[in-house]
Amino acid sequence: MIKNLGLQEYLSLGYIYLLILGLITESIFYKLLGINILNYSSLSDILLSPISLITGNPILTVFLLVFFGLSFLYFRFFFRKFQKKKEGEPAKTLSSGKIMLISLAMLISPFIGVEIGRGTKLKSQIEAGTTKPDHLITFADSRTKKVRVIGQNTVYIFFVPEKEKQVIICPIGNAVFSIQKLNLP
Numbered sequence: 336m337i338k339n340l341g342l343q344e345y346l347s348l349g350y351i352y353l354l355i356l357g358l359i360t361e362s363i364f365y366k367l368l369g370i371n372i373l374n375y376s377s378l379s380d381i382l383l384s385p386i387s388l389i390t391g392n393p394i395l396t397v398f399l400l401v402f403f404g405l406s407f408l409y410f411r412f413f414f415r416k417f418q419k420k421k422e423g424e425p426a427k428t429l430s431s432g433k434i435m436l437i438s439l440a441m442l443i444s445p446f447i448g449v450e451i452g453r454g455t456k457l458k459s460q461i462e463a464g465t466t467k468p469d470h471l472i473t474f475a476d477s478r479t480k481k482v483r484v485i486g487q488n489t490v491y492i493f494f495v496p497e498k499e500k501q502v503i504i505c506p507i508g509n510a511v512f513s514i515q516k517l518n519l520p
Contacts, residue, residue: 354378359446364453364454366454370493375488468483468517470494475512477512481497
């Protein structure tokens with residue numbers, strides 16, 4: 336079944352994978368901060384969130400490449416050895432469905448772990464009031480505010496103002512004039 340898939344089927348499976356991965360990881364991260372992100376996100380925001388996570392953190396990118404590479408080699412070796420026939424015994428095989436489920440679980444697990452770790456760390460910083468500002472937001476009325484940006488999508492920016500203990504959700508279009516990254520030491 337899996338061997339007969341064409342390019343279109345692989346693209347469709349990739350699309351579904353990104354959608355599921357984005358839904359799970361975004362929901363976990365923002366839920367830890369008390370935000371139901373699905374109320375503030377579009378489909379494109381959810382699809383791009385895993386890609387944004389990978390490209391935004393070079394250490395995570397290297398880790399995931401090594402993880403997936405080692406997983407690929409392990410599965411390749413493990414399943415060959417598992418399927419070899421011993422004398423007098425029928426060959427043991429796993430169905431392609433089971434292999435696909437195991438592979439998907441392995442592909443989703445690192446993202447879930449990263450989002451739980453990020454969300455938990457950020458939640459404790461917010462509760463303690465120790466978030467460090469990383470951006471300067473200039474609002475449409477010319478006010479400026481140093482903030483720690485938690486996330487952003489096509490319509491909203493999520494941030495914690497300096498020395499405050501709550502997440503602010505602000506629409507970008509009408510309220511925000513500019514977002515400037517601060518030079519951090």
